[in-house]
Amino acid sequence: MKYITTIDNQEYTVEILDDGVVTVNGKTYQVNFESIDGQPLYSLLVNGASYESMVYATEEAWEVLLRGYLYKATVEDEREKRLRVAAGGSQAQNAHFHLKAPMPGLVVAVPVSEGQEVKSGDVLVILESMKMQNELKSPQDGIVKRVRVQAGQSVERNQVMLSVHAPEA
């Protein structure tokens, strides 16, 4: 199976062969790869060199934490790559932004109200968690919609607190 893996705009063509062998940009490596205790924690031996890494699946990328450094990698197979390139590689613009709580916490303030126009960077919600306060800002211009929280309210992780719709939407 052949993949195109991209880290910091650097492309690696990684081919996984059957018998503990991979090639990277044509070079051949003996690999031995195991997950530890069912965790996203991996021991990798590459031509005898021993590495250990946590690999997190996030929505944008695979985050590879290796010896204190974080590498954000995207992995595509050849077909996906072709399709994306054929489509011009463009990234869709989100018309709606749904502000989710990054962690459980307490809503300290909601300085906007429904229907209000906001600019990118305006504060939408102030959330407190773990003795820290966080100003959550809008990533885009738009109109505030569906404010579902108020000051004093506890929220769960990933709970949608409000939305910002693109002006034209």
Next chain:
Amino acid sequence: MKYITTIDNQEYTVEILDDGVVTVNGKTYQVNFESIDGQPLYSLLVNGASYESMVYATEEAWEVLLRGYLYKATVEDEREKRLRVAAGGSQAQNAHFHLKAPMPGLVVAVPVSEGQEVKSGDVLVILESMKMQNELKSPQDGIVKRVRVQAGQSVERNQVMLSVHAPEA
């Protein structure tokens, strides 16, 4: 729910009420009981006193390891107790003894053969594991049957290696 729990011939009548309350021989205790990390490891608060214990289920009893001491407990509900007492509390004699490997290991020797008469205490199998040799002996007089292993063979934990049938069987 009322239980009769026996440790070292000492009987405790333990009644579990609904609301974090148990009685032991009539005395009432507030209890708060939690398992840690899904393990047979339990944190118990009894009237404010904090205990932690490993509780293993074995075939004969519950083994409670508490502060370095092991308590072997049997737990019966009232109906079971009545039935057992009514039956005279007798323990059935096993006619057949199946020698199982207590742990994975290597069979070093099988000094008996099928059909041979053995006495209680005679060595049936010598098993090696973790750099230790162990002589597994017969717990009863009888005839050796079904020898399923030979010297040099590896065995898994609980694998039956041979049987000893009671003479009259």
Next chain:
Amino acid sequence: MFTKVLIANRGEIAVRILRACRELGLQTVAVYSEPDRQALHVRYADQAYCIGPGASRDSYLRMDKILEVARKSGAQAIHPGYGFLAERADFAQACLDEGLAFIGPKPSAIAAMGDKIVARETVRKAGVPVVPGTEGEGGLNDDELLAIAPQIGFPLLVKATAGGGGKGMREVRSLEEMPALLRAARREAEAAFGDGNVYLEKLIEGARHIEIQVLADSFGNTIHLGERECSIQRRHQKLLEESPSPFVAGDDDLRRKMGQVAVRAAEAVGYVNAGTIEFLVDADKHFYFLEMNTRLQVEHPITELVTGVDIVHEQIRIARGRQLRWKQEDIQMRGWAIEARVNAEDPYNNFVPSTGKLNHILMPSGPGVRVDTGVFSGFEITPYYDSLIAKLIVWGETRAEAILRLRRALEEYRIMGVRTNIPFHQKLLDSHRFMAGQYDTRFVEERFSPQYSADRREEGEIAAILATLVAHSENLQASNIVRRGIRDTSNWKWLSRWERVHR
């Protein structure tokens, strides 16, 4: 003499104190909030009582409930740890009123050092240098402050009288920009503390934050245990401490002078038990009193490792009315100790706190390594408390050996289930300025930022193999690997700016 101690705290420090009590043969009583039912301090104590729900104000800050537990459990002494009620003179007094030994200083000393103006005045009179400023003058108005500012000299700091942790603080470089910054600082202070009063303080540039540990018994003996270097901070939160300080090491004269001054400051308030005098030290080795922490510090273990004095044992002995077992001349600093605070926060995402269930922990161990922690595999990191989950402390014969040892211990440490700042520490230890000991309190924010992989191209190939093997083996390619556009749940990341709340 007491034989049962209630620990009015949670987390690693409660565990630390419980261990000390066990090692001294004392009985222990823990208090806990509902989400802390399985916490180590509950499991390690002889007795444990729930004192309310998760929010600190409903549990760990509830003096009444804690005192009620003391009565119910028969505890005869209370150790407050740090944070929560540790620097509340009224709590210390309430303990005494109940006939409980308070393992800490007298209420009067807590009160004197808790009021910044009183503290400054008290130590100034005892001959302790303080940073030039207006703090001793009470609440001045803007015109008065603007008039005094040129006498102090620029740059200077506007600071909230009630404040702490950087809230209501502004740096002023000239008289012209001062009025606007004054207004901003007052507004922020008012919002944060309900008190808009501010004062001016000379800004010590290139300052190091160096503190002196003191111990005092109730017989009038006060000694110091040398210094701790605490300049590795981010937003006024210490992240890594070392003892000795690379800035003081080799200058026995400076250490002796700072130590004498620290002892004098403690004596000025009749201090008893363990405490810490914080100093700012400028590039010319002038040092200025900042404040006194009238309690055990988070970073006390590094002093323990270089002096051999178990500070918590000693706190308890002092509270039991014993004399100090050391004279000043007995205290020798031997080797080098470093502490890395391991926080549940993501260094690649603005240090945003991370919550969740810890699924797997592999703790570093072996020679010269100590871990003080309150967490374990299966424990849930909740949003109720601060993000400190462990202190990784190492000792080495030399600073170089300590750094190499800390590196290996950080690389060994595995905590699965939350993100941690371990990578921050790993990069810090790789930085040349840190290795050379050349840093001040602004080093982390101004000169050091965790980067992505750009500087580690050579391992990019390994990372690519890892990502590909994981993607391949999880068969999630179809749904996950295509690079997509902006995601809702991650949008907040680049916009977040977490501020620590000080209560």
Next chain:
Amino acid sequence: MFTKVLIANRGEIAVRILRACRELGLQTVAVYSEPDRQALHVRYADQAYCIGPGASRDSYLRMDKILEVARKSGAQAIHPGYGFLAERADFAQACLDEGLAFIGPKPSAIAAMGDKIVARETVRKAGVPVVPGTEGEGGLNDDELLAIAPQIGFPLLVKATAGGGGKGMREVRSLEEMPALLRAARREAEAAFGDGNVYLEKLIEGARHIEIQVLADSFGNTIHLGERECSIQRRHQKLLEESPSPFVAGDDDLRRKMGQVAVRAAEAVGYVNAGTIEFLVDADKHFYFLEMNTRLQVEHPITELVTGVDIVHEQIRIARGRQLRWKQEDIQMRGWAIEARVNAEDPYNNFVPSTGKLNHILMPSGPGVRVDTGVFSGFEITPYYDSLIAKLIVWGETRAEAILRLRRALEEYRIMGVRTNIPFHQKLLDSHRFMAGQYDTRFVEERFSPQYSADRREEGEIAAILATLVAHSENLQASNIVRRGIRDTSNWKWLSRWERVHR
């Protein structure tokens, strides 16, 4: 000078050595057997190579494969750890022949100390006292032995010439019983070692097993690091060690004499690197050379904690051609250290080894606690290797403090998935004779046996509550709680008698 070290071992000692290499900035190469793929020594090393299946003879004992890995990986030095190839003169020689530094003594010293007769003769000539016996006389027949026995005096021991670990050993109390015991010993020795030769040795009654750590560089400097008390043994396996020895502490003269004799013994074979001289010490403080272990010992950490000398660092420095950094007068023993060996074996079931997957580990930590281990949550304990899974080592200012600290650390330690001997250690530390330091090598077997709960009635009620709550909550009552008759799988328990196999 070498910069890359191959560690020819596994388990906690491989991890210990890897850590030392990292702390000295050296590259590391691990070798591993198939079931050890996930072991910590593989994960912590810079390079790792599989050398065969689980059985030691097919992997960790395969010199050829290990040397092949050294060539392939570019390692320039080999650390053998303990066990496996550590005391094989031919392996040390093979390393030298390959141009590899061997981190240990010269092959000639290993060989001289490996042959008991040669060792005894060599040290006797150097003025080191040895236990009276016939070992130096070669293989005598039964008639000869029976003639000599009365000269040595009873009680005496018949021991296998090739032996170790108690195999082929018999205790003889009178001439009458001697012929039968000689036959039994020869038969057992023949079976175990392929060599039925035996010798006689005076039985030292009430003996303590006390050993002296020595360090020697290649410039002719040899020092000792004081003693370790190793009398807590079961079937010749050490279970717990302390330094200093309670028997030697306070008698500086005895320590100095034993130390001098140990240094002399090491010098007699031109010893270089770390080694240990084992002595038997009788109640009158006479001491007799037993043997020299020409390698790192399992229990080396307790000496590290009381002397401050990192023995593995020092081994590597010596092998790199450096001079010792200490003179004898620099070595001071400070405080008290105890090591408890945590084995995967069931103390309630004849110490039968326990295998399985470790599901959850909570490691003790905090002040004065060190854990040397090679296991982690998720690791599988296989039947291929010995049962040592961790060494729990504590330091205290005094022996009492060390005991209290070890107690709290043992109570904190949680290892789920196998049975361990932690309860054995807990009871040992509770025993009055241990607390008083009054024990000899037979203490554990003769005077101490792990008991069930009979002596802890007061906690029986708590145990009853626990068992009932678990039974209730697991809803397994119907099938599991009725007391039944004899169970097949448990029958073997009371009949088992595990003997350690020495290779």
